[in-house]
Every structure is written in C-alpha cells, then in structure tokens.
Amino acid sequence: MANKDYSIRQEQLARFAKAMGHPARIAILQFLAKQETCYFGDIHEELPIAKATVSQHLKELKEAGLIQGEVESPKVKYCINRDNWQLAKELFGNFLDQCLCEKKRCC
Amino acid sequence: MANKDYSIRQEQLARFAKAMGHPARIAILQFLAKQETCYFGDIHEELPIAKATVSQHLKELKEAGLIQGEVESPKVKYCINRDNWQLAKELFGNFLDQCLCEKKRCC
DNA sequence: AATTATGTTCGTATATTTGCGAACAAAAGA
DNA sequence: TCTTTTGTTCGCAAATATACGAACATAATT
Numbered sequence: 001m002a003n004k005d006y007s008i009r010q011e012q013l014a015r016f017a018k019a020m021g022h023p024a025r026i027a028i029l030q031f032l033a034k035q036e037t038c039y040f041g042d043i044h045e046e047l048p049i050a051k052a053t054v055s056q057h058l059k060e061l062k063e064a065g066l067i068q069g070e071v072e073s074p075k076v077k078y079c080i081n082r083d084n085w086q087l088a089k090e091l092f093g094n095f096l097d098q099c100l101c102e103k104k105r106c107c
Numbered sequence: 108m109a110n111k112d113y114s115i116r117q118e119q120l121a122r123f124a125k126a127m128g129h130p131a132r133i134a135i136l137q138f139l140a141k142q143e144t145c146y147f148g149d150i151h152e153e154l155p156i157a158k159a160t161v162s163q164h165l166k167e168l169k170e171a172g173l174i175q176g177e178v179e180s181p182k183v184k185y186c187i188n189r190d191n192w193q194l195a196k197e198l199f200g201n202f203l204d205q206c207l208c209e210k211k212r213c214c
Numbered sequence: 215a216a217t218t219a220t221g222t223t224c225g226t227a228t229a230t231t232t233g234c235g236a237a238c239a240a241a242a243g244a
Numbered sequence: 245t246c247t248t249t250t251g252t253t254c255g256c257a258a259a260t261a262t263a264c265g266a267a268c269a270t271a272a273t274t
Contacts, residue, residue, distance in 0.1 A: 004155040006130035010137065018128030022232085023113035023121040026202070030117070033206035040251060048111040053233050055252055060231095073241050074250045080208045089203045095133070096196045099140035101187045129262085147221060160263050162222055167261095180271050181220045 013091045016084075019064030024049060025057050032067060032080050040076045120198045123191075126171030131156060131164050139174060139187050147183045 006014075020026055024047055031046055032038050044054045058078060061067045065084040070077045113121075127133055131154055138153055139145050151161045165185060168174045172191040177184045 004153065006134055006155075010130045010133045014128055014130040014133045017124045017133070021121055021125030021128040023117045024232095026117045026121045026124070027113055030202065030205070033208070036207070041249095044251090046111065048113075049232090050234055051251070052235075052253080056232080059252090071240095071251095074248090076251060080206055082208045085203070085206055085208060092199050092203060095137065096192070096199060098137070099187055099192055100143070101140070101189045101192060104143055131262095148219095151221090156262095157264055158221070159223080159265075163262080166222090178221095178270090181218090183221060 009091065012087075013095055015064055016066065016088045016091065019061055019066055022057065024054075025061055028054075028057060028061060029066060029080070032078060038078045039072075040078065043078065116198060119194075120202055122171055123173065123195045123198065126168055126173055129164065131160075132168055135161075135164060135168060136173060136187070139185060145185045146179075147185065150185065 020029065027047060028043055031043060035042070040051075040054070040058070043058070044051050047054055049057075058067065058069070062069060065081055066088065067078055068081045070079075127136065134154060135150055138150060142149070147158075147161070147165070150165070151158050154161055156164075165174065165176065169176060172188055173195065174185055175188045177186075
C-alpha cells in the first residue's frame with residue numbers, strides 16, 4: 001500500500017515555487033541575481049508597491065531561504081542565498097527534466 | 108525614469124511558479140510527467156486528499172497551462188501540456204541561471 | 215428505466231496572502 | 245539632544261487559497 005505523503009523534495013520544491021509565485025518576488029530575485037549592491041531602497045525603487053509591502057515580500061523570500069539580509073546601518077543589504085539558489089536549480093532542473101512528454105505521447 | 112511594471116516573462120514565470128507552489132500539485136505534475144496513462148482516479152489514489160480537492164488542484168494546473176485534460180467517458184485523462192512545459196523549462200532555466208552569485212560575491 | 219462508475223461543481227469554513235498607511239526602531243548627523 | 249534616514253512591524257481590509265462532504269452530471273451497464 002502506497003505512502004501518500006509528500007516527499008521532502010516535493011515539499012521543498014513547492015516551498016521554493018510558492019516563494020517565486022508572485023511577480024514582485026520574481027522581480028526582486030531577478031534584480032538581486034544580477035546586482036552586487038542590493039540595498040532595500042534600490043529594490044523598493046524598482047517596484048510598483050509600497051515599502052511595507054516590499055519588506056513583506058523580502059521576508060517571505062528570506063523565510064523560503066532564497067535570499068538573505070544583512071544590516072549595514074542605517075541600510076539593509078539583501079542578496080541571493082547562494083546555497084539554496086543552487087539547491088533550487090537542482091530541484092527545478094530535475095523536476096522539469098523528468099517529463100517523458102517529449103519522448104512519449106500521453107494525450 | 109524606470110518602468111516599474113512587471114514584465115510579461117516575470118508574470119508568466121510567477122504564474123507557473125504559483126501553480127507549482129503546493130506539494131499536491133508538485134506530486135500531480137511529477138506523477139503525470141512519468142506516466143503515459145493518467146486518469147483522474149490514478150492521480151487521486153496517489154494523494155492524501157479528497158477527490159474534490161484533487162479536482163480543484165487539477166483545475167488550477169490546467170488554468171496555469173501546465174496540464175491538459177481529455178474526457179474518455181466515464182474517465183478523464185490528464186497529461187502534461189507539452190508546449191507550456193517546454194516554456195516553463197526555458198523560463199525557469201534562464202531565471203535560475205542568470206544569478207551572478209557563483210561568480211561574484213554580493214553578501 | 216434504474217443503477218453504477220467516474221469526476222466536477224457547489225456551498226461552506228478556515229487560513230493565508232496581498233497591500234497599505236501609520237507607528238515604531240535604530241543608528242548617524244546636525 | 246533633536247532630527248533625519250532607512251527599514252520593519254502593526255493593524256486592518258479585501259481577496260485568494262485550501263479542504264471537505266454533499267449534490268450533481270454524464271455516459272455506460274444491467
């Protein structure tokens with residue numbers, strides 16, 4: 001009889017995906033990915049939303065492990081979390097590559 | 108002065124990511140990805156949730172364009188949407204690869 | 215014409231997400 | 245010490261998401 005629980009990898013992948021599931025957070029990640037300097041203010045400037053909302057999105061990305069923050073008073077410097085970014089690459093890569101739909105037809 | 112709106116690609120990536128942002132939907136996609144036969148009942152059997160909930164998750168995946176369904180009365184056959192799966196691969200691939208964090212240090 | 219098998223939709227309850235302004239916190243500068 | 249700069253947190257409102265059982269729909273079977 002099958003174990004119907006979700007696997008750790010499925011949970012982790014879903015957690016990353018969920019964190020990426022909002023255009024503002026995609027934009028933030030994309031901005032951080034190609035910057036070296038990455039202060040809150042710079043991020044806020046790029047986005048069409050209030051600073052309280054930006055802060056909230058950053059918090060979610062941090063909790064998902066995709067970014068990290070560092071206080072450089074009075075500013076706060078954010079950046080990609082390298083280890084977890086790498087993990088996300090592997091999880092998404094494997095996930096998206098495991099589809100047989102290019103080889104065999106289902107529908 | 109910068110255009111603060113989200114790009115089409117960012118919106119699309121977020122839409123895919125959001126659809127993948129739940130372990131049940133990851134499990135469904137993973138199951139479909141490696142199957143040729145893919146009836147609703149088979150999917151439901153794999154998951155620890157009620158059929159009404161499974162149906163709802165399938166609807167979301169369909170609306171996101173990641174899967175498609177086909178009635179084969181009295182069953183319903185689901186499968187990966189090949190074109191959009193390919194698009195997702197490209198979008199996630201480019202997105203995850205554009206990070207400089209392996210080359211330069213930010214934090 | 216009933217019955218069965220297979221899924222979907224409806225109605226509902228609860229929880230989470232998204233967004234904002236206002237208030238707050240902390241450290242630097244006047 | 246008062247002020248300024250920079251972000252975070254709080255409190256709230258509105259919208260979405262998650263989950264389920266019950267009711268419904270549809271076509272095949274008896």
